[in-house]
Amino acid sequence: MTRDDKYALVSKLTEDFSNSEGIVVSEFKGLSVKKLEELRKLAKEQDVKVQVIKNTLANIALKNANKEGMELKDTNIFIWGEQLAVTKVAAKFEEKNEFFVIKTAHIDGEVCGVDKVKALSKMPSRDELIAMLLQVWNAPIQNFTIGLNALKEKKEQTA
Structure with missing residues (x-):
């Protein structure tokens, strides 16, 4: 990825993160491509975006969008959009897949844990x-x- 590509990605992510009500960060290590496609299909039905992003680029975009505080380690997949839809997609997919684990989230202007994500998904x-x-x-x-x-x-x- 060239430097210009990275700048373009960070600016697009910054805009997306700024406009989103909820961002969920999950671990997906061990998921097959077929399972990831199922996640993307589920997210598309709910009008939610899903993307694997390098942690350094994600941190820059989150900082630019004033949504700091999430600790990003290892491989992560980001799910963002309308808050209830995001939590429903993440929780529903986590129930079906043992390798998909919700790590952290940024909802309503604050960093929150797995418990809040699961509670919101049931609303x-x-x-x-x-x-x-x-x-x-x-x-x-x-x-x-x-x-x-x-x-x-x-x-x-x-x-």
Whole structure:
């Protein structure tokens, strides 16, 4: 990789990291290429970005994006994007693959550990919350119509 390529990569990563709500750093040593493709496919479905980045370049980009504090060692794969989507992708993939281990994350302006990533991954997404709310709003109307229908059938039987 030439110096110009590195500058271009760091500037692109800085912009991406600045615009992302969550960044998860994971170890992937031992994963096959097929498994990494599964991770990329899962991430693409959630509109999340995944990339293996050298630690020195990642540190520079994170520093430029004001998201410092994560300790980067060994080989790492970075997952970034909307915070709930990132945590869901990382946690779901970690459950299925023993070689994929979440190390650290930067969420909501602070460095956090694996526990917070897993806790956030269990939270419902915005769409799921809207669906729950609509279901709650719809329940009284639905129960009322069921009651009216039962009353109608009872009156028909007695007549």
